Amino acid sequence: MIRDARVLRAGFVPQEVEHRDAEVNHLSSVLDPITNGEPADTAIVTGPSGTGKTCISKFVTERLREEVLDVEAIYVNCWRNYTRFRTLYQILDDLGATIDIHRQSTPHDELVDRLQQHDGPRTVVILDEVDQLEDPSVIYDLHSLPQFAIICIANKEEELFSRVDERLVSRLRSSEHVRMNKYHDEQLYDILDARAKWCLDEDVIADDQLYRIADAAAGDARLAIGILRTAAGKADRENHERITDDILLDAAEDIRAQIKQKSLDSLTPHQRVYDIVREHGPVGPSEIHQRYTEEVDDPRTKRTIRTYLSKMRQYNLLEAEGTSRDREYATVESRSAATTT
DNA sequence: GTTCCACAGGAAAATATGGAGG
């Protein structure tokens, strides 16, 4: 029943990108100078999750590599490589220039020097989730090297700009900016339909089911494809002829639970803090810490709890109201599968 | 207004953790 499972996997780059012609062309035009061997500007791609930022960036660079012989593409996820050192190391590693770098004793500046001396083909560096970098100066490092074209991917441009210093802000403001919006339900349907045709046998899933997935995903393509993948996998394992509505419902729940669990897993065991906020409704920091201290063996200090809270805010698990003494934390209302009907 | 104080979050020092090499 599943013809080609790759098509539904995360990170799959399709042959054709649906409904993103303008954005694809925009990004292509930024990289266009490379086809003549000239340096390209830095591009910034922003938009909410699941809008295809990573997808079109990879798509455009792959197409560029088909056109131009001498060009390399490097993809770095800054979420996983969130220090300046790691990011630079990752790039050098992909270039194959890390042979004699030992983490001891190699100063950061030498990594930049090493990149500068790199005289291979022109290289497009995709910095994904660049707003997760703890030290965004790595953008500056790369920005000054003409042999590297940079694509910065971030959720919100303001958050990106607020964290980099002045000189970089002014440079980034003048660079090309591709903004992505959430998909409409019909667009999402088209994407799902295309993937389903590729990956699944005919009649495994009905049109109206695809519509319902699109609806439940609320404009997030990654979520939508995840639901389809989970549903297809489950139907396959259980030897169903086709995807039933029950399976679909389960899959939608599974994916949401997975996403939340994934966020929770990346926190320390002291995530009890999250439970406290969930159980006691909107609540201020003092009360959180007080309750937390009572429930845990070796409590952390208030300052550390503040760090946890702000981390959970980043992960979209909590939201905060108020900026000073009036601040209260609450759990984020999870967009349920039944938001729209 | 003014004062007070809980709060946010940066910087740096202190401490825990992990992993390579003996």
Place this chain on the structure above:
DNA sequence: CCTCCATATTTTCCTGTGGAAC
């Protein structure tokens, strides 16, 4: 097993902010 080193986490110390009580 232990030691050493780098890295990761936590604590300490701190400044600036703005709501609340006066």
